[in-house]
Amino acid sequence: MANETRKDMKQVPPVFVAGKTAKTRFRRTRMLGCATARILLVLLFCAGFYLSVFPAGRADLRTMLLLPTLLGASEPAALTAADEAVRHTQLIIPAPAGGVYLDVYEPTTPTPLVPGVRGGVVMVPGVGDNRAVPQLVNFATSLAHTGLVVITMTTPTLIDNSISAQDSEGVVQAFETLAHWPGVSASRIGLVGTSGGGPLVCFAAADPRIRDQVAYVALFGSYYNTTSLLRAFGQRAFVVDGHLQPWQPDPYPKQVLADTIAGTLPSLESTLLQNAFAPNGKPLTAADLARLSPPAVAAYHLLAGDEPGQVDANIAALSPQMHALFDQLSINRVVNKIQAPVYLLHDRSDPSIPFTESREFAAALARIHHPYELAEFGIFQHVLVRSNLGIGQLLSDGPHLFHVLSEIVYIGS
Amino acid sequence: MLALSFFWIVIGLLIGSLANAARLRPSSWGRHGRLVMLGVGALAALLGGWLGVLLLERNIATAVVLWMAALGITLPWMVTRASAWIAAGT
Numbered sequence: 001m002a003n004e005t006r007k008d009m010k011q012v013p014p015v016f017v018a019g020k021t022a023k024t025r026f027r028r029t030r031m032l033g034c035a036t037a038r039i040l041l042v043l044l045f046c047a048g049f050y051l052s053v054f055p056a057g058r059a060d061l062r063t064m065l066l067l068p069t070l071l072g073a074s075e076p077a078a079l080t081a082a083d084e085a086v087r088h089t090q091l092i093i094p095a096p097a098g099g100v101y102l103d104v105y106e107p108t109t110p111t112p113l114v115p116g117v118r119g120g121v122v123m124v125p126g127v128g129d130n131r132a133v134p135q136l137v138n139f140a141t142s143l144a145h146t147g148l149v150v151i152t153m154t155t156p157t158l159i160d161n162s163i164s165a166q167d168s169e170g171v172v173q174a175f176e177t178l179a180h181w182p183g184v185s186a187s188r189i190g191l192v193g194t195s196g197g198g199p200l201v202c203f204a205a206a207d208p209r210i211r212d213q214v215a216y217v218a219l220f221g222s223y224y225n226t227t228s229l230l231r232a233f234g235q236r237a238f239v240v241d242g243h244l245q246p247w248q249p250d251p252y253p254k255q256v257l258a259d260t261i262a263g264t265l266p267s268l269e270s271t272l273l274q275n276a277f278a279p280n281g282k283p284l285t286a287a288d289l290a291r292l293s294p295p296a297v298a299a300y301h302l303l304a305g306d307e308p309g310q311v312d313a314n315i316a317a318l319s320p321q322m323h324a325l326f327d328q329l330s331i332n333r334v335v336n337k338i339q340a341p342v343y344l345l346h347d348r349s350d351p352s353i354p355f356t357e358s359r360e361f362a363a364a365l366a367r368i369h370h371p372y373e374l375a376e377f378g379i380f381q382h383v384l385v386r387s388n389l390g391i392g393q394l395l396s397d398g399p400h401l402f403h404v405l406s407e408i409v410y411i412g413s
Numbered sequence: 414m415l416a417l418s419f420f421w422i423v424i425g426l427l428i429g430s431l432a433n434a435a436r437l438r439p440s441s442w443g444r445h446g447r448l449v450m451l452g453v454g455a456l457a458a459l460l461g462g463w464l465g466v467l468l469l470e471r472n473i474a475t476a477v478v479l480w481m482a483a484l485g486i487t488l489p490w491m492v493t494r495a496s497a498w499i500a501a502g503t
Contacts, residue, residue: 033434034435034436036434037431037432037434038435040431040435041428041431041432041435041486041487044479044480044482045479045480045483045484045487046480047476047479047480048476048477048478048479048480048481049479049480051473051479052465052469052476052477052480057476058473061472061473061476062472065472107470107471109466109470109471112468112469113468114468118470145472146472147470
């Protein structure tokens with residue numbers, strides 16, 4: 001019995017120590033769990049507060065919702081549930097150069113009570129009738145889902161594959177329409193121009209009627225100077241960092257330039273030039289060229305790119321009307337008059353407009369100390385997202401795109 | 414909107430559970446304190462969501478839900494602490 005008691009007494013201390021250790025461990029785990037939960041709550045509070053109360057946070061949140069849509073070319077279904085329902089309406093407003101066709105995408109929910117929260121965007125989606133292009137519709141719808149009112153606009157001239165500086169009047173009217181749209185804060189409207197829509201947006205942003213109200217100007221895959229653009233077409237190359245880089249333009253921008261230049265030519269010459277660059281058009285023969293005036297021949301060679309060594313001579317041979325037209329269609333004539341910050345986005349392998357055009361625009365803005373941001377990417381095909389993008393490309397360009405997009409959305413938040 | 418409201422309630426319940434784990438439940442709530450905390454979280458989240466829709470935009474409302482629910486479940490703890498501090502002062 002005494003032996004047993006001694007045995008028990010010997011065994012008790014280790015059992016007691018083990019229990020204490022377990023309790024201490026349990027307490028520590030509980031305290032650690034408690035601290036972790038408190039930290040998590042603080043983080044959730046801070047994140048939620050930043051993303052909803054601060055305009056920069058709201059911009060980041062909207063960008064987070066927009067980016068998958070932009071990169072994936074369609075909105076992920078999981079995001080749609082939390083989004084605003086969107087109403088799509090079409091309007092035609094009269095303008096001196098013909099009607100302006102507007103597609104309005106707006107949230108269906110009532111205007112938020114906090115004043116100035118709802119911003120707007122006027123988009124000019126380039127030359128041609130792009131109103132039904134799925135990526136454009138998807139992007140405009142996604143912007144509206146995030147609470148913005150979006151107007152995409154086009155004109156008969158743009159639909160006719162041509163560019164006219166007069167169409168900037170339509171952009172001004174679209175801007176004023178949006179500024180008077182119920183619930184939209186007039187000081188939070190940005191102008192977005194893609195490709196050939198870029199110059200029109202800039203001309204409108206420099207217009208005295210609205211230039212003080214435009215929140216920002218964003219150009220995507222656009223050009224700066226028509227003559228330097230034509231030089232790149234003629235040389236089939238452009239200069240990057242002092243080196244000549246070969247470049248093969250797509251047929252469509254050549255067609256647009258031919259149609260635009262054709263307006264300065266007599267009927268027969270304009271038809272010949274337009275037909276040469278129309279879809280399935282054939283190069284002009286020596287006999288055809290003989291029927292053209294020297295300026296029309298020079299324009300043809302510049303667009304056809306068959307005299308890369310004669311580019312300067314061909315540009316000099318263009319008619320005064322052509323030079324006047326190019327000056328009229330170049331952004332450099334209004335760069336000093338734009339008040340809003342300018343965002344320039346361009347794909348480095350753009351086959352329609354060399355990315356050096358955006359660099360040239362950025363350099364001009366830097367010279368006059370105008371606020372701007374230039375972003376170059378490798379994930380777009382001109383202005384559309386490439387299909388089957390690799391994860392590496394997305395990781396390299398995604399954060400950059402997020403940053404620029406967030407800054408643009410910030411101004412409208 | 415119904416689905417979104419349910420989503421916000423789920424977020425509120427999760428934040429309420431976090432509050433329980435963080436031991437923010439006042440002892441005066443008694444035996445059902447844990448459930449009350451979950452309810453407070455869900456209610457604050459729902460309120461935050463609808464307020465977010467009303468004041469801001471629908472997609473920003475979920476961010477409002479986060480901080481409103483976090484604030485909602487912390488308030489009782491803060492009130493208890495404050496009253497204890499005032500009582501100790503007097």
